Amino acid sequence: MRLPIATPKTGLRVLKGLARDHSLLTAMSIMRDEVGPAFQITLPGFQPAVMVGPNSNRQIMVSQSQHFHWRSPADPVTKLLRHGLLVEDGESHAARRAEMEPLMQKRHVMFHIPAMQTYTDRVLADWRDGSVQDMLVEMRRAALLVFMGTLLDVEFGPDMERMWQPILRAIKYISPGLWIVWPDMPRPGYKKALAAMDEYLFGIIRERKLSIANGQLPIANDLLTHLASLPHMTDDLIRDQLLTMLIAGHDTSTALLAWALHLLGKHPEAMAQAVAEVDAVVGQDDLSEAHMSQLPYLDSLIKETLRLYPPIHVGNRIVATDTAVSGYQLKAGTRVMASIYLSHRDGRYWEAPNEFRPERFERGAKKPPAFTYIPFGGGARACIGAAFAQVEAKVVLARILQQFELQDVGRKVKPYMGATLEPRPGVFLRVRRRQQ
Numbered sequence: 001m002r003l004p005i006a007t008p009k010t011g012l013r014v015l016k017g018l019a020r021d022h023s024l025l026t027a028m029s030i031m032r033d034e035v036g037p038a039f040q041i042t043l044p045g046f047q048p049a050v051m052v053g054p055n056s057n058r059q060i061m062v063s064q065s066q067h068f069h070w071r072s073p074a075d076p077v078t079k080l081l082r083h084g085l086l087v088e089d090g091e092s093h094a095a096r097r098a099e100m101e102p103l104m105q106k107r108h109v110m111f112h113i114p115a116m117q118t119y120t121d122r123v124l125a126d127w128r129d130g131s132v133q134d135m136l137v138e139m140r141r142a143a144l145l146v147f148m149g150t151l152l153d154v155e156f157g158p159d160m161e162r163m164w165q166p167i168l169r170a171i172k173y174i175s176p177g178l179w180i181v182w183p184d185m186p187r188p189g190y191k192k193a194l195a196a197m198d199e200y201l202f203g204i205i206r207e208r209k210l211s212i213a214n215g216q217l218p219i220a221n222d223l224l225t226h227l228a229s230l231p232h233m234t235d236d237l238i239r240d241q242l243l244t245m246l247i248a249g250h251d252t253s254t255a256l257l258a259w260a261l262h263l264l265g266k267h268p269e270a271m272a273q274a275v276a277e278v279d280a281v282v283g284q285d286d287l288s289e290a291h292m293s294q295l296p297y298l299d300s301l302i303k304e305t306l307r308l309y310p311p312i313h314v315g316n317r318i319v320a321t322d323t324a325v326s327g328y329q330l331k332a333g334t335r336v337m338a339s340i341y342l343s344h345r346d347g348r349y350w351e352a353p354n355e356f357r358p359e360r361f362e363r364g365a366k367k368p369p370a371f372t373y374i375p376f377g378g379g380a381r382a383c384i385g386a387a388f389a390q391v392e393a394k395v396v397l398a399r400i401l402q403q404f405e406l407q408d409v410g411r412k413v414k415p416y417m418g419a420t421l422e423p424r425p426g427v428f429l430r431v432r433r434r435q436q
Contacts, residue, residue, distance in 0.1 A: 023417065024176070038325075057374055076179055081247075085100065120396045127431050135257070167247075247419070254422070256389065301397075303358075317338070
C-alpha cells in the first residue's frame with residue numbers, strides 16, 4: 001500500500017496554512033486531519049513519509065527498528081555531532097550508551113538536586129521584583145548552568161556571556177531550514193561560532209584529563225570525568241559526546257521549562273494548584289530527593305506540557321532496507337518522520353487533544369495505549385536524559401513557585417520548529433517576589 005499524498009484541495013489548504021503560520025507543524029496537522037495518520041509530503045526535494053500513532057511508533061522505534069538508520073551523513077546534525085551518541089547506529093551507539101547511561105540513571109540524578117537548586121537560585125537572584133522576564137531566555141540560562149555544573153562539574157557562569165551566541169548558533173545550525181531540500185547549500189556565518197564551541201570543549205577536556213593525571217580528583221559523579229578516565233576515549237570522541245549532551249540536553253530542558261511556565265501563566269487555576277502543592281510539601285525548605293515523589297500535581301503538569309509541546313517533536317529516521325510500516329511500503333533511502341507532536345494530539349486516543357489538562361496524568365487516571373505518549377522516544381534509543389530532564393524540571397519549577405508570583409502579560413506565543421519545539425517569540429511573564 002502506497003502512502004497517501006495531498007489532493008489539490010488539501011494542498012491548497014496546506015499552502016494557506018503555511019502562509020498564515022509559517023510552520024511545517026500547521027501543514028502536517030492539516031494533512032493528518034484531511035488525509036489520515038500516514039502520508040507523504042511532496043515538496044520539491046523534500047518528500048518524507050510522516051507516520052502518526054502508536055502502531056507506527058512501535059514499529060519504527062522497536063519491532064522494526066533494525067530497518068532504520070538514525071545517522072544521515074548529509075544532515076547538519078551529523079556534521080556537527082560527528083560520532084555523538086545521538087547520530088550513531090549499531091554497535092557504536094550501543095558502546096557509547098553503555099559508557100554513559102549509568103550516570104544518567106535516576107538514582108544518580110537525585111544526587112544533583114542540591115546543585116540544581118543552587119543554579120536555579122542564581123538565575124532567580126537577577127529577577128527584579130515587578131519586572132517582565134522572557135522565560136525562554138531565563139530557562140536557557142538555568143538549563144546551561146545546571147547541565148554544565150552537574151553533568152560536567154564545570155562552573156559555567158564566568159563563560160556564559162561569551163559562549164551564549166556560539167551555543168545559539170550551533171542550535172540554529174542543526175535546526176530545520178533550506179538545507180533539507182538543498183543539502184549542499186552554502187551556510188555562511190557558522191564557522192567562527194562552531195570553532196568557538198570546539199575550543200571551549202577541548203579546553204575543558206584537556207583540563208580534566210590533566211587533573212586526573214595529577215591525581216587532583218577522584219573519579220567523580222560527573223560525565224566529563226567518567227569519559228575522560230576511559231583509556232579508549234580520544235579527545236575528539238569525548239568532544240562529540242559532550243556537544244551532543246550539551247545541545248540536546250540543555251535545549252530540550254529549556255523548551256520544556258519555558259512551555260511549562262507559559263501554560264502556568266495562561267491557566268491561573270493550574271498555577272494556584274501548583275503553588276499550593278509546593279507550599280504544602282516543601283514550604284520554604286530546600287528541595288530534596290524526598291520531595292520528588294510528593295509533588296504529584298507538578299509531575300502531572302510537566303507530563304501534560306510534554307504532551308502538548310514535546311521538545312523533540314519528531315523522530316527522524318532513514319529507511320535502511322525496504323520495509324512496511326502500518327501496511328505502507330517504504331523504500332530504502334526514504335526519510336521517515338515519526339511525528340511525536342501529532343501522536344500526542346491524536347483525537348483517536350486523547351479526549352480534547354489540544355486542551356491543557358494535567359489531570360490526564362493524575363494517579364489512577366486511565367492511561368492511553370502504549371506508544372501514544374512518547375516525549376522521550378521509545379525502545380533501545382529512548383532519550384538517555386529522560387530521568388535527568390524530569391527531575392530538573394520539577395526542581396526548577398518548584399523553586400520558582402516558592403519564590404515568585406507569575407503573571408502572563410498577554411503576548412501571543414506560537415510553537416517554532418527549531419532544533420527543539422520552542423515558544424516564539426518567547427514567554428513573557430511579570431515576576432513578583434512572594435512575601436514570606
